Amino acid sequence: MNKNKSKGPQKLKILPTHLREKKRYLAFEAISQIPLNREDVISLLWDGANDLYGACGTSKLELWVLKVWKCPSTQHNIIRGIIRCKRGSLGEVRSILPTITSFHGKSVVFYTRGISGTINSAVKKFIILKGQEE
Amino acid sequence: MKMMFYDLHVHYYPGIDEDAVKMGYSGLVFVKSSEELSTADNVENSEADNAKNSKVNNTENILISSETHYSLSVFKGIEIKAKNQEDLKRKVKKFRKKAEVLLVQGGDLKINRAAVEDARVDILSNPYYGRRDSGFNHVLAREAARNNVAVEINVGYFLKNHNHRRGKILAQFRELSKLKSKYNFPLVITSGAHSVYGLRSPHDLMELAACFGMDKKTAGFALSEVPKTIIKHNQIRNQIIVSGVRFFK
Numbered sequence: 041m042n043k044n045k046s047k048g049p050q051k052l053k054i055l056p057t058h059l060r061e062k063k064r065y066l067a068f069e070a071i072s073q074i075p076l077n078r079e080d081v082i083s084l085l086w087d088g089a090n091d092l093y094g095a096c097g098t099s100k101l102e103l104w105v106l107k108v109w110k111c112p113s114t115q116h117n118i119i120r121g122i123i124r125c126k127r128g129s130l131g132e133v134r135s136i137l138p139t140i141t142s143f144h145g146k147s148v149v150f151y152t153r154g155i156s157g158t159i160n161s162a163v164k165k166f167i168i169l170k171g172q173e174e
Numbered sequence: 175m176k177m178m179f180y181d182l183h184v185h186y187y188p189g190i191d192e193d194a195v196k197m198g199y200s201g202l203v204f205v206k207s208s209e210e211l212s213t214a215d216n217v218e219n220s221e222a223d224n225a226k227n228s229k230v231n232n233t234e235n236i237l238i239s240s241e242t243h244y245s246l247s248v249f250k251g252i253e254i255k256a257k258n259q260e261d262l263k264r265k266v267k268k269f270r271k272k273a274e275v276l277l278v279q280g281g282d283l284k285i286n287r288a289a290v291e292d293a294r295v296d297i298l299s300n301p302y303y304g305r306r307d308s309g310f311n312h313v314l315a316r317e318a319a320r321n322n323v324a325v326e327i328n329v330g331y332f333l334k335n336h337n338h339r340r341g342k343i344l345a346q347f348r349e350l351s352k353l354k355s356k357y358n359f360p361l362v363i364t365s366g367a368h369s370v371y372g373l374r375s376p377h378d379l380m381e382l383a384a385c386f387g388m389d390k391k392t393a394g395f396a397l398s399e400v401p402k403t404i405i406k407h408n409q410i411r412n413q414i415i416v417s418g419v420r421f422f423k
């Protein structure tokens with residue numbers, strides 16, 4: 041009997057731990073003139089990486105934007121988020137953030153709030169404002 | 175020990191103290207251009223000075239931000255734009271006493287040379303400004319090391335240019351960094367910010383320095399120790415009689 045029903049896109053089996061790339065999580069904050077969402081951050085980051093390191097260099101970083109949160113603020117639009125990258129490439133990813141200057145003509149600025157080995161500790165230490173959950 | 179970061183070339187805007195502390199800076203130098211000051215009647219009455227004086231303990235130059243409870247050291251800087259060597263000497267003589275940090279806008283080879291040979295100048299800003307080469311060679315490097323004149327790498331100049339220029343600019347920075355490692359003149363990294371969108375976190379700039387050939391330690395020094403030395407040197411500058419001799423009351 042055919043038990044292999046195809047349920048949409050097939051997912052690859054997860055690699056065993058000794059073959060998986062070790063990862064690091066970078067918590068960042070972005071101040072911008074117009075509000076940004078996750079897709080905007082993805083395109084800004086990938087374009088910035090391509091401009092600074094090229095296609096080859098960007099492929100070695102294994103970048104991914106995990107999640108983005110909006111922060112309350114009076115004058116600017118502030119968002120915080122987490123980026124995942126390969127363990128040895130943190131320096132390169134950190135160096136991409138200062139080169140990002142504008143989005144659709146409006147200014148933005150990115151800076152790192154901190155780095156961590158797990159998502160939970162990154163969120164707890166660098167994303168959550170004191171006494172507030174988002 | 176925690177590193178204290180200083181940015182030696184920013185322009186004042188209301189709210190800069192909170193933004194700078196958030197990014198990790200411990201001290202800023204608010205720079206005004208010499209052209210603004212020549213036309214203004216009084217150097218003292220400016221918005222930046224008023225804001226500074228309202229929150230500042232004048233003897234120690236510390237700005238206390240009431241919301242974050244961090245303190246930020248602020249200093250006054252003046253940037254000189256000169257047309258030739260005589261103009262430069264006149265302006266240095268005029269503005270040296272009024273500024274805590276004195277910057278000279280570079281770009282012209284003759285001005286670069288004159289600035290680097292003058293020990294009263296603190297920082298030569300952007301020796302590569304408007305040039306295709308770096309504007310700095312081994313002769314200038316030796317003079318800068320001898321007269322203790324720092325050279326500024328302005329990240330704002332890199333950021334405001336588009337991508338097809340950025341490669342060239344990184345090459346210019348790389349030249350400066352190579353000369354620094356050979357001749358060991360002071361090198362500072364600044365942001366040149368006019369608004370919050372120009373400020374960059376010091377740790378990120380330290381990583382970016384790897385793109386133009388500086389190791390992290392030198393870049394960290396360029397953001398912390400070298401600015402601190404420049405500021406400290408200026409606080410005792412009026413006590414210095416000749417090089418190596420200081421007057422104590």
